[in-house]
Each structure stands twice: as C-alpha cells, then as structure tokens.
Amino acid sequence: MELPEFLKSLVDFSEEELEEILTHFRVEEVSKEYPLVEQGQICRKLYYIEKGVGRNYYLNADGKEITQLFFGEGRFMTSLESFFQESPSLYNVEVLEESLIHFITKEDLEFLFGKYHKMEQLGRLLSTEMLTKVVHKLNAIQFQTAQERYEYMLTEYPDIIYRVPLGMVASYLGMSQETLSRIRKKKLEE
Amino acid sequence: MELPEFLKSLVDFSEEELEEILTHFRVEEVSKEYPLVEQGQICRKLYYIEKGVGRNYYLNADGKEITQLFFGEGRFMTSLESFFQESPSLYNVEVLEESLIHFITKEDLEFLFGKYHKMEQLGRLLSTEMLTKVVHKLNAIQFQTAQERYEYMLTEYPDIIYRVPLGMVASYLGMSQETLSRIRKKKLEE
DNA sequence: GGATTCTTTTGACCTATATCAAAAAACGAA
DNA sequence: TTCGTTTTTTGATATAGGTCAAAAGAATCC
Numbered sequence: 001m002e003l004p005e006f007l008k009s010l011v012d013f014s015e016e017e018l019e020e021i022l023t024h025f026r027v028e029e030v031s032k033e034y035p036l037v038e039q040g041q042i043c044r045k046l047y048y049i050e051k052g053v054g055r056n057y058y059l060n061a062d063g064k065e066i067t068q069l070f071f072g073e074g075r076f077m078t079s080l081e082s083f084f085q086e087s088p089s090l091y092n093v094e095v096l097e098e099s100l101i102h103f104i105t106k107e108d109l110e111f112l113f114g115k116y117h118k119m120e121q122l123g124r125l126l127s128t129e130m131l132t133k134v135v136h137k138l139n140a141i142q143f144q145t146a147q148e149r150y151e152y153m154l155t156e157y158p159d160i161i162y163r164v165p166l167g168m169v170a171s172y173l174g175m176s177q178e179t180l181s182r183i184r185k186k187k188l189e190e
Numbered sequence: 191m192e193l194p195e196f197l198k199s200l201v202d203f204s205e206e207e208l209e210e211i212l213t214h215f216r217v218e219e220v221s222k223e224y225p226l227v228e229q230g231q232i233c234r235k236l237y238y239i240e241k242g243v244g245r246n247y248y249l250n251a252d253g254k255e256i257t258q259l260f261f262g263e264g265r266f267m268t269s270l271e272s273f274f275q276e277s278p279s280l281y282n283v284e285v286l287e288e289s290l291i292h293f294i295t296k297e298d299l300e301f302l303f304g305k306y307h308k309m310e311q312l313g314r315l316l317s318t319e320m321l322t323k324v325v326h327k328l329n330a331i332q333f334q335t336a337q338e339r340y341e342y343m344l345t346e347y348p349d350i351i352y353r354v355p356l357g358m359v360a361s362y363l364g365m366s367q368e369t370l371s372r373i374r375k376k377k378l379e380e
Numbered sequence: 381g382g383a384t385t386c387t388t389t390t391g392a393c394c395t396a397t398a399t400c401a402a403a404a405a406a407c408g409a410a
Numbered sequence: 411t412t413c414g415t416t417t418t419t420t421g422a423t424a425t426a427g428g429t430c431a432a433a434a435g436a437a438t439c440c
Contacts, residue, residue, distance in 0.1 A: 066333055068325075081322040090329075113314070117307040124303070124314040131321045132271040135258075138328045139280075142364045143256050146427065166388060174332045179427055181389055336397070356418065366398055371419055382440100389434070398426085404419070410412095 001074045003048055003102050011122045021119065024108040028101050036077075037093035042086055043079040044106045050074075052099020053163055056091045057171075067172040069134075070160050076126055077101075096164050141174050149173045150183050191264045193238055193292050201312045211309065214298040220285050226267075227283035232276055233269040234296045240264075242289020243353055246281045247361070257362040259324075260350045266316055267291075286354050331364050339363045340373050 001009075003025065004018060013021065025048070030036070037043040039058060047054070054077045056068040068091055071077035082089035083106060095101070104112075112119040140152040153161050153173060161169055170180040191199075193215065194208060203211065215238070220226070227233040229248060237244070244267045246258040258281055261267035272279035273296060285291070294302075302309040330342040343351050343363060351359055360370040 060333060068329065068332075080325050084318045084322055113311065117310060120307060120310040120314060121303065124310055124317060127314060127317040127321055128274045131317055131324065132274055134321065134324050134328060135270050138324060138331065139258065141328065141331055142258070143250060143361075165386090171333075176428055177388075178390085178429080182427095185389075355416090367418080368399080368420085369397055372397095375419075383438105384440100385436100385438075387434100387436070390432085392431095393429085395428075396426095397424105399424075400422090402420085404417105406417070407415080409414090 002050060006048070006074055007122065010125050011118050013118055017116055017118060021112055021116075024112060025102045025104045028103065030095050030099050030101060032097055033094055035092060035094050037079045037082070037089050037091070039090065039092050040088050041082075043082040043089050043093070044086075045078065045103045046083060046106070046109060047077045047093075048075075048102040049077055049095075050100045050102060052095050052097045052101065053160060054093065054095045054099065054101075055164070055168065055172075056080075056093050057168075058091045065168070065171060067168045069137075070157060070164070070168075070172065072157070072160055076130075080130070096168075146173070146175045146179050147183050147186075149175065150180065150187075192240060196238070196264055197312065200315050201308050203308055207306055207308060211302055211306075214302060215292045215294045217290070217292050220289050220291060222287055223284055225282060225284050227269050227272070227279050227281070229280065229282050230278050231272075233272040233279050233283065234276075235268065235293045236273060236296070236299060237267045237283075238265075238292040239267055239285075240290045240292060242285050242287045242291065243350060244283065244285045244289065244291075245354070245358065245362075246270075246283050247358075248281045255358070255361060257358045259327075260347060260354070260358075260362065262347070262350055266320075270320070286358075336363070336365045336369050337373050337376075339365065340370065340377075 004022060007013060007018065007021065030052075036045070036047060036054070049071055051073060053073070054071040056071075056077075056079060057065050058068065060066050077093065079089040079091045079093050081087060082091075086106075109123075113123055136156070140149050140156075144152065150173065153169065166180060166184075167177045170177040173180065194212060197203060197208060197211065220242075226235070226237060226244070239261055241263060243263070244261040246261075246267075246269060247255050248258065250256050267283065269279040269281045269283050271277060272281075276296075299313075303313055326346070330339055330346075334342065340363065343359065356370060356374075357367045360367040363370065
C-alpha cells in the first residue's frame with residue numbers, strides 16, 4: 001500500500017495536513033541486504049516499507065545472527081528502542097529484497113507530532129499496534145514448543161515465511177535451523 | 191509515585207488540564223488476587239498502580255498459570271491487546287498484594303485523547319515505553335539460557351523478583367519452577 | 381552451462397531443562 | 411503454639427531440541 005493511503009487508513013487527515021506530512025518523507029530504493037541501521041548507531045529514522053521485507057537482527061556472543069522482528073509491506077520499521085530512547089541500537093536493520101521504502105527523521109517526526117494533534121494520534125496508534133504484535137510473539141515464544149511456534153508463524157506471517165531464508169525464520173522463532181527444517185519436513189509428510 | 195506527579199513527569203500538562211484529566215480516574219483499594227480482568231472479557235480499563243504489584247497471566251492447555259507480564263509501582267497495567275483492540279482478553283489481570291490503584295475507562299481515555307493534544311502525547315509515550323519493555327523481554331526469552339534469563343530478571347526487576355511467588359517468576363521467565371529453584375540455589379552457593 | 385558459493389537437509393550424538401514424586405520449609409488461621 | 415495448607419527444594423528420570431559434520435540441493439556468476 002502506498003504511504004498516503006496507508007496514513008489515511010489510520011487517521012483521517014485533512015488534505016493539507018497530509019500534504020505537509022508527506023513532504024517530510026523521502027523515498028529510497030534499496031537493494032538486498034543494504035544496512036539501514038548498524039548495531040551501535042543511534043537510529044534516527046523511521047522507515048515505511050512500501051515494497052519489500054525488512055528485518056531487525058543482532059549478532060549473539062557466538063557471532064550468529066538472531067532475527068528479532070520481520071517487517072512486511074505496509075509496516076513501519078525501525079530499531080525500536082534506539083529510535084524511541086535515542087540509545088545505541090542493539091540491532092542491525094536491513095531489507096531482504098530489492099525494496100521501496102520511505103523514511104522520516106525523528107526530528108521531523110517530533111516536529112509533526114507537536115504541530116498536529118492527529119499526527120500524535122497516528123504515533124500512538126502505530127505504537128500500540130506494534131506493541132500488540134510484539135506481545136503476541138512473546139506469547140508464542142515463551143511457552144510453546146518449536147512446532148507450535150512454527151504454526152504461529154504460518155498463520156501470522158504466511159507471506160514472510162516463504163520469502164526469507166530458513167535460517168532467519170529459525171532464529172526469529174528461537175530455534176535452530178536444523179530443527180526448523182525437520183519440523184517443516186514432518187509437516188509435509190502428514 | 192502518585193498519579194498526578196507521574197503524569198507530570200512525562201508530559202508538562204497545565205494545571206487545568208491535569209485537573210480535568212484526574213477527574214476521570216477513580217481510586218480503588220484492592221486486596222490480593224482480586225481479579226481485575228478475566229480471560230474472555232473485554233478489558234475496558236487502564237490501571238495505574240500506585241502501590242502494589244500486578245500481573246497478567248493465562249491458563250495454558252494443561253491448566254497451568256503462565257505469567258506474561260508483571261507491573262510494578264508507577265506503571266500502567268491492562269490486558270494490552272484486549273484494551274487496544276477491544277477483543278476478548280487472553281489474559282487474567284490481578285494484583286498480587288493489597289494494592290492501591292487508579293483506573294480510567296477506555297471511553298474516558300479516548301475522550302481525553304481527542305480533547306487534549308498533550309494527552310495523546312502521553313498515550314504515545316506510554317505505549318512506546320511499554321513497547322521497549324516488551325521487546326527487551328522478548329529478547330531475553332528468545333535465545334538465552336534459563337540462567338541468563340534469571341540474571342536478566344534480577345537486574346531488570348529486582349524489586350519484583352523477591353516479592354512474588356517463585357512459580358510466577360518461573361513461568362514469566364519461561365522455565366519450570368524446579369529449574370528456577372535450582373538456578374537460585376546454585377547462584378547462592380557461589 | 382559448469383564451477384562456485386550459499387542454503388537446506390539428514391544423521392548421530394549430547395545436554396539443558398522438563399516432568400514426576402516426595403520431602404522440607406514457610407506461611408496463616410484459629 | 412499448633413495444625414493444615416501452600417510454596418519451595420531435592421532427587422531421579424525422560425526428552426525436546428541443540429550441536430557438529432557431511433551430503434544434497436539451489437542459486438549465482440562469469
């Protein structure tokens with residue numbers, strides 16, 4: 001979904017408001033694996049994914065990549081804690097395909113929050129939406145078996161699961177790649 | 191921290207604003223294990239804990255209680271997805287001690303969001319704060335050993351860990367009570 | 381279109397943590 | 411204080427899922 005349409009679907013902005021808001025966004029076409037944020041940096045941009053998929057990941061003590069969150073089309077993406085708290089990011093953020101994204105800086109966003117009550121509302125809605133999404137995932141991870149977590153992913157993110165490498169999905173679901181491969185096989189055999 | 195003080199610490203409300211906002215809250219003293227929300231209900235209240243501790247939990251397939259989140263003093267508590275999406279709550283919400291809480295209904299809250307830009311800002315700040323908290327926990331749960339998760343809890347919620355029954359902490363950390371008991375013992379021996 | 385590189389699958393083995401059961405300790409009411 | 415109840419600890423045993431290594435399969439590139 002295109003950005004203006006997406007914004008309007010959440011809050012009913014007037015034409016003028018929408019117009020000004022959009023002037024603060026910039027478009028970017030980025031290619032696969034392009035690092036939007038690197039671990040340690042402070043992330044000052046909020047990205048909207050019009051086309052493509054992105055993710056947030058970090059390198060654990062053994063140097064293995066652990067995917068924290070995926071972001072599909074029509075989502076805002078950023079390094080959450082870094083963006084909100086202006087702290088060094090614990091995560092890398094990248095896109096996983098040729099993607100079309102829009103971004104706004106934190107500064108501009110704060111400006112818009114101050115200027116437009118409705119923009120503030122948008123901010124609130126987006127963060128509560130993200131919050132429920134994360135709570136849901138937490139729930140899946142906390143007490144479900146590897147198999148159940150896979151099912152969760154299938155129903156929750158059917159688009160993403162077949163679009164990104166297996167290893168990334170596995171780490172996202174908190175299991176090893178081998179385990180995910182076996183679960184998938186077992187599922188097929190049924 | 192008392193509610194007015196807490197609100198002012200986040201957003202600089204004028205005296206009149208603050209006054210009106212406070213009229214929409216009601217105080218309640220509730221005793222241990224009092225169910226504020228029950229699984230299946232739609233939760234329409236947002237609680238502020240002035241004194242006490244609360245939690246969110248659900249009963250899994252085997253009928254075992256799984257604690258999802260704890261809420262300490264100076265926090266807002268609710269059944270997150272239920273409150274935001276007006277969907278039946280997956281969780282029970284209760285306090286774990288004699289507590290002093292304030293609450294506001296969703297209706298009143300929406301009214302205030304609409305009336306005061308600053309109130310909307312408060313809503314946004316609270317949800318981003320909660321969001322980073324949940325992301326942080328997700329992170330701890332996803333790829334850490336039981337021992338590491340315990341350490342996480344010690345540093346993150348030192349106040350809560352000794353205040354609530356072991357079994358609740360264990361399920362919160364995604365491990366069995368026995369495992370937590372053993373970890374704690376090992377830690378003491380060092 | 382074959383060589384190279386990256387991703388996924390498979391097998392063998394191992395370990396962290398679950399489960400079950402019972403004892404010990406702590407707590408609360410009368 | 412004592413008895414009954416709840417919570418925590420301890421021991422023995424089982425298992426889901428991890429790790430390591432190698433083979434198989436896909437994708438990418440000159």
